[in-house]
Amino acid sequence: MAISYRPMRAKDVRECATLVATHPVIGPRYADVLNDLRAVWLALLGLEAFRAVVFEDSQQSGTKIVGVGVSAFVSDEFLQSLKRPPFFWVGPELTRRALRGESPLLSDRAVREANTKGGLNLAVWEGAVRAELWECAEAHAAVVSAFVEQHRGFLLKEAVCQPSTREFLEVILRSGAQLLHEDGRYVDFGDRSLDEVFKMAHYVGLTRKVALCRVGAWAGLLFVYQAPQCGFRPSEQRLLLAALQGVTDRELADELGVSLSAVKKTWLSIYNRVSTHLPSLFPNGVAIPEEGERGREKKQHLIAYLRDHPEELRPASL
Structure with missing residues (x-):
């Protein structure tokens, strides 16, 4: 097995949406908007606020797509709404809002401005690998590496995600992230077991303030930032x-x-x-x-x- 990743292209979107649809955990979360995911992702592809990669196994014949990772820079209003109970599944809600013409994703200009001053809110839309790789250490390592590389260097205020499997929920928490409590606070561990947490809509995240205090945790690497020197166009x-x-x-x-x-x-x-x-x-x-x-x-x-x-x-x- 040799898993690598690259940016998602338009020709990949159909297969990526199918991977989500056939995923036994995250597919059912989309319910009535599952068939609309492909069109929504295709429309957003190329925007600064839409970050999407595919994972491939080059040792399989034809280089097979084995996973997908999509995240978004969202408005302050959306981030605050997801913190208010009852919690909801982020990916399906982003899909519904995009279909209504109410997408909370930032415009290209807003991304540039927030990344220069103030900071960005990062929400993981979806991150999934095929079922046969759920317990594969190499797959988990590839997903973590890609996520850090895709988002390192941004001025992040906060990051939030909903892991696609119970196993990956544990991986993320071990990385230095925290569970969001219903009172809006991030806590190192809730009063329920991870099995209970995973059954319902839940959030795992980290704020810039906490992340910079967690020396050595890979999740904290996302929040290390210094202003660019060159000003590339x-x-x-x-x-x-x-x-x-x-x-x-x-x-x-x-x-x-x-x-x-x-x-x-x-x-x-x-x-x-x-x-x-x-x-x-x-x-x-x-x-x-x-x-x-x-x-x-x-x-x-x-x-x-x-x-x-x-x-x-x-x-x-x-």
Whole structure:
């Protein structure tokens, strides 16, 4: 088994919605809106507030999708409404509101503004793997790794989720997250067993204040933040996000739907920006990308920096 993840594409949405529909735990939660999930996700794909990945097992013939992870940046009003009893299932409620034209997902502009000042509310829409992987340690590790990588570098205020299995509920709680009590407080452990908690709508989450006090817990990594230095433009960020996968410029052009010359011009713009704001990053202070070893070396330096500083690739008001 070799599980990896990548951004969800339009062609993946049908299979991902089917995975949710056939999931014995989360499928029934959707009830009357189950058949609408595909259309809603397809309409939201590409928005800054809609974060979606698929998990694949490359050792299976044809590289099979074995899981899906979707989260959203939501309004303060929605976050407060989900904290008021009676608790509800977040994914189905987000689907219903989107169908009514009342989606609580932030606009692209609102995401940029909140990520620059004030902070974002993160709600996990759905995270699920196929039933045969429920007790697979590698699958759990892949989901956790993807979740952290997808959301690290954002200015988060609070994060909340509803694990798809009893096993993953325990994993999340061990990570440093807390259960939301009916009085609106997060607590380390409620007065009920996890089996009882899992049977009903429940929330597991963490606030920024608590997270930064939990040294060593992976959930706390989500809330580590520093302001970006480079101020990359959205087109530059899109190229850099794709480049993190280690692809060639020609593959970048195909992935982004642009010409090879446009890719090279974007790299030049990126290097010039970095040389202005982080002049010590490149060897010898050279900003112009050359072909050959020196060009590859500069790109490696930049990619290594971005892996440690994901805030440079997050939307922000410039």
